[in-house]
Amino acid sequence: MTPRAIFPNKFLPYLLLAPQLAITAIFFYWPASQALYQSMLREDPFGLSTQFVGLANFRHVLNDPNYLHSFQVTIVFSVATALLAMVPALFLAVMADKVVRGRGIYRTLLIWPYAIAPAIAGMLWLFLFNPSIGSIAVMLRSLGVYWDPLLNGPQAVILVVAAAAWKQISYNFLFFVAGLQAIPKSLVEAAAIDGAGETKRFWTIIFPLLAPTTFFLLVINTVYAFFDTFGIIHAVTGGGPGKATETLVYKVYNDGFVNLLLGESAAQSVILMVIVVALTAVQFRYVERRVHYG
């Protein structure tokens, strides 16, 4: 533990914390409490009167087949995005770890995509895969794939998953590289002497020792797929076709700002808040217990 500084003045600590507290209060606690309040109200279609309805909105939302469908979409989308973001990242990190010359260059190049804003990444993919003008779409079509994410639901999901994962690969790569570096080289050498080939060494030594990093990234990527992919979905599919790519976050936006079902949308965002709190709790608990090998 680091030694604690003791303030003789009782108010100074609060004064120093005030800006941060104010920001948190204005941008988190206030909207969160508003959402909570809003989630228990129902407005008439013209917005002239509101009525307190208790948990009716939640009941309605949780019984709504559209909402449950969106839940499914989100799960599929998150799992696919997390996997697609982590597996290539791990592969690239393992490869980059072997490079002796020009390590820095490889790493820098691989980290760049992370610096691109989600909406721009989305546009990039949208253009590449646009059925009429996208260069990759043209290639796909010449290969005989009937490519039309604007009409074909699964294809739309594939496209947003790819766009969302692509951006996250860099981030995961960085952590995997750091994780690999933390594994003592002598362990790998000992395993080589013990007769384990390269693949065997990876699965029996390196992969288990990377487990803390992998788990950490799994949580981070799930949270990312749940909450941070709005920009990409909005740019690429707008939740469509139909509701094929309408994730929970996207549905909150759709119901609240497009369909103006304020109460239900608020109830959905409260549910999301609970999910993110739970995920964060898991992550904190785990990060605190993170194993260090030496």
Next chain:
Amino acid sequence: MATVDLKNIRKIYPGGFEAVKKVNLAIRDGALCVLVGPSGCGKSTLLRMIAGLESITEGEIAIDGRMVNELGPAERDIAMVFQNYALYPHMSVYDNMAYGLRNRRMPKPEIDKRVREVAATLELDHLLTRRPRELSGGQRQRVAMGRAIVRNPKLFLFDEPLSNLDAKLRGQMRVEIKNLQRSLGVTSVYVTHDQLEAMTLADVLVVMNAGNVEQIGAPLDIYEKPATLFVASFIGAPPMNLLPLRHGEGRAALADGTEIGGSGLSLSGEATTLGIRPENLFLVTNNDEIGGNAIFEIVIRAIEPVGAESFIYGDVGKTRLVVRVAGKTAMEPGAKIHVGAKVADLHVFDDAGIRI
């Protein structure tokens, strides 16, 4: 069991640094060969080349008469004990020891039998289910040894296996390693920079310096007849006294002009350094002891009693000299005394540091 032959081994690291320069070495079957030398002299590099963990820039390594340059570490049938032990942290002691056998597809019952046998000899039986981080330093060391032994390899390689242990444990483990190696009869290469470890363990001692082999031989032979000035100063504690000599003919004298007393000492013109081990010096009390001895007059600067022996630090002319005497001594700093050494016990080196 195997012989190891190194022929003109050279190692140049990618950066261009030459860590090992033309090393020739033949280790006979069952011998414990100790590589000793100061930090950075290339001991680990040489060992890692034998293990197959480092590429060989030039030369040939043969194990059991078979050239292994192109073979990977797994195919050389060796086992290595690392300085940090390199135990697999996510595996139990049992799995750490069984890992190498499983990789070689040994049947399960046989693995179990071997692991338990080795664990019993190393007194690890009650620790088999623990993880490495739940063990003490000494226990980890034993597991690392066990992991090597259980494989029953042709060759053991040790890279400073005891340097993370405290002095007492190190002494115990040294004896234990020696006994184990003897009883198993497995050819071994052992790297250390601790010369006490080197002297007590080695059947063959290899003294290295800056990538070169300075001398190869039995430890006591090296102690008694160091081939170079470097070996003379490196082997022995406290180190050998090295006195610079005056050039030219006439009575033997030190570089600062101090004459060497006594009789029977005749130095060739090439001699530039005179070496005398502290324990070969004795206090001269009467003039009868002059014959066949070299005599120095020293001024005592400090006395270090260590219990069973005492070290007298003094100056002969301008050069520092250490004398070892048994037991305690009543002498005081500032006193002038005479010390002598038998001419036969003197070591003389030429300009290039080669023994004459």
